[in-house]
Amino acid sequence: MRPALRIPPLYCPFPDHVHPDAAEIDRTSLKWLDGFGLITDPAVRGRFGRSRIGWQASSTTPHADRELVQLHADWQMWLFAFDDVRSEESEAGMHPGLMARTLASYLRILQDPTTQVPEDDAFTAALRDLRHRLEAVASQAQVDRFVTSVLGYWFAQVWEAANRADAAWPTVEEYAAMRVHTGAVPTCLALIDVVGGFELDAAELARHDVKALTTKAVNVVCWANDIHSYEKEAARSNHPVNLPALLHRRDGGGIQEAIDLAARMHDDEVTAYRDLRHRTAAGKKLERYLDGLQSWMRGNLTWSLSTGRYQQTADQT
Numbered sequence: 001m002r003p004a005l006r007i008p009p010l011y012c013p014f015p016d017h018v019h020p021d022a023a024e025i026d027r028t029s030l031k032w033l034d035g036f037g038l039i040t041d042p043a044v045r046g047r048f049g050r051s052r053i054g055w056q057a058s059s060t061t062p063h064a065d066r067e068l069v070q071l072h073a074d075w076q077m078w079l080f081a082f083d084d085v086r087s088e089e090s091e092a093g094m095h096p097g098l099m100a101r102t103l104a105s106y107l108r109i110l111q112d113p114t115t116q117v118p119e120d121d122a123f124t125a126a127l128r129d130l131r132h133r134l135e136a137v138a139s140q141a142q143v144d145r146f147v148t149s150v151l152g153y154w155f156a157q158v159w160e161a162a163n164r165a166d167a168a169w170p171t172v173e174e175y176a177a178m179r180v181h182t183g184a185v186p187t188c189l190a191l192i193d194v195v196g197g198f199e200l201d202a203a204e205l206a207r208h209d210v211k212a213l214t215t216k217a218v219n220v221v222c223w224a225n226d227i228h229s230y231e232k233e234a235a236r237s238n239h240p241v242n243l244p245a246l247l248h249r250r251d252g253g254g255i256q257e258a259i260d261l262a263a264r265m266h267d268d269e270v271t272a273y274r275d276l277r278h279r280t281a282a283g284k285k286l287e288r289y290l291d292g293l294q295s296w297m298r299g300n301l302t303w304s305l306s307t308g309r310y311q312q313t314a315d316q317t
Contacts, residue, residue, distance in 0.1 A: 005230070005231060005255065005256055005259060006256060006259075007227060007228060007259065007263075008227075008259070008260055008263040010224055010227070010263060010266050010267065010270075010301060011266070011267040011270050011271070012220070012224075012270055012297055012298050012301050013270070013274070014294040014295070014297060014298040015294070015295075015298065016059075016298050016299070016302055017059070017062035017063065017295070017299075018055070018058050018059045018062050018299070018302075019057075019058035019059075019061070019062045019063075019064070019066070019069050021058070021066050021069075022054065022055050022058035022059070023054075023055075025054040025055075025057065025058050025066065025069055025070055025073050026052055026053065026054025026055050026058070026073070027054070028054070028070060028073075029053060029054040029057075029070065029073040029074050029076075029077045030048065030049065030054070030077075032074050032077060032126075033048065033077050033081060036122050036123075036125055036126040036129070037122045038077075038078070038081040038085065038122050038123065038126060039081055039084070039085065044084055044085070047084075047308065047309065048077075048080070048081070050307070050308025050309070051080065051307050051308055051309040052303065052306060052307050052308070052309075053073065053076050053077050053080055053307075053309075054073045054076075054077075055303055055306070055307075056073075056076060056299065056300065056303040056307070057069055057070075057072040057073035057076050058073070058299075059295075059298075059299030059300070059302050059303050060072075060188070060295055060296045060299035060300055060303075061191075061192070061195045061196070061292070061295065061299075062295060062299065063196075063295075064195045064196055064197065065197065067137075068137065068194070068195040068196075068197065069195060071130070071133050071134065071137070071191075071195070072188065072191055072195050074129075074130060074133075075130055075187070075188070075191070076188070078123070078126055078127065078130060079184050079187070080309075081123075082123065085123075086102060086123060087099075087157055087160070087161075093160070093161055093164060094161060094164050094165055095161060095165060096158050096159075096161040096162040096165055098161075099157055099158050099161040100158050102119070103154045103157065103158070105117040105118065105119045105124055106123070106124065106127055106154065107151070107154065109124055109127050109128050109131060110127065110131055110147050110150060111147060113128045113131040113132050113135070134146065134194070137194060138194045139199055141199070141202065142190075142193065142194050142199060145190050145202075145205075146187065146190045146191065146194075148190075149186040149187045149189075149190040150184075150187050152180075152181040152186060153181055153182070153184040153186070153187055155181065156178055156181035156182040157182070159178055159182075160182055160241070163239070163241060164239050167239060169241065169246065169249060170241065170246070171246070171250070172243075172246045172247060172250055175241065175243065175246050176219070176243075179219070179222045179223075179226075179243070180215060180218050180219070180222070182222075183218070183221065183222040183225065185217075185218045185221050185222060185296070186214075186218060188296070189214060189217070189218070189292070189293065189296065192288075192289055192292035192293070192296075193285070193288070193289060193292075196288055196289075196292060198285055198288060199285075200285050200286065200288075200289050201285075204283075204285070204286050204289075205289075209276060209279075209280045210280070210286065210289075210290075212276060213273060213276055213277060213280065213290060213293060214293065216269050216272055216273040216276070217273060217293040217294075217296055217297055219266075219269045220266060220269050220270055220273065220297045221296055221297060221300045222243075223243055223262060223265060223266045223269070224266055224297075224300060224301050224304055225300070225304060226242040226243040226244060226262060227243070227244065227259060227262050227263060227266065228304040228305070228310045229242070229309075229310045230242060230244045230245070230255075230259060231310075232309075232310050233245075243262045243265070244258040244259045244261075244262045245258070247261050247262060270297065273293075273297075277290060
């Protein structure tokens with residue numbers, strides 16, 4: 001029997017908070033999922049009930065108004081449902097052409113939620129609802145920024161589908177560059193000021209130091225997820241492309257060594273973020289955005305340690 005893998009404790013010295021209405025936000029988001037019928041397989045729906053996705057939104061945006069955190073939670077629910085039903089474990093997830101055609105309908109709705117598309121199903125209906133709700137609380141500049149971030153995520157889905165179709169293994173460097181987009185984290189970071197009830201100037205977001213801080217925060221979140229989800233992905237996928245797996249392929253040795261190295265990379269990125277933030281001059285709105293990045297790193301880690309999504313149970317194998 002293979003010895004159990006040890007997940008190292010990950011360094012994340014930022015405040016750990018959760019929205020006081022987290023439990024109700026989670027229940028409401030599951031009702032939203034069911035209302036649109038995004039998940040029809042009972043086993044998959046059971047996983048979602050244990051995943052605490054509303055708690056992730058409540059931990060990563062803990063200080064916002066309940067209605068805005070709910071919008072964030074429902075977007076997260078759409079992303080996780082898409083990942084399970086339309087992406088990684090689906091037919092489209094193995095065929096980049098089919099994936100691209102599916103995403104074309106989504107893009108049209110994201111750009112204009114009144115658009116009618118040929119594939120008008122549960123996912124397009126739910127996306128249309130989210131897009132209308134976003135438009136009601138965000139400026140046009142914020143909406144455009146969100147749309148651009150989602151485009152990066154959807155292109156990355158086609159790239160992942162091409163890798164599965166060709167049984168291709170990217171290098172660690174290629175993976176790190178694309179992992180910024182494959183996890184959809186920038187789509188959520190694009191909502192920090194929307195959910196926070198303020199608007200950060202585009203010029204502030206375009207600053208070299210702010211872009212570097214944002215990328216480091218994305219890396220921290222995605223690498224932590226790669227570490228905590230490794231065993232689940234290895235059990236459920238015949239082509240598990242993640243940071244520990246690619247480090248293992250590059251360096252050889254045991255998978256535990258690769259997980260330990262991934263953890264050190266995570267911790268080094270947290271340290272680099274912390275050091276750069278200390279040197280970054282920021283006004284009140286930018287401080288709120290950078291606090292939001294830290295809430296994402298800490299809140300995601302807290303959620304990763306409590307969610308049922310990464311646990312191996314009988315119905316997950």
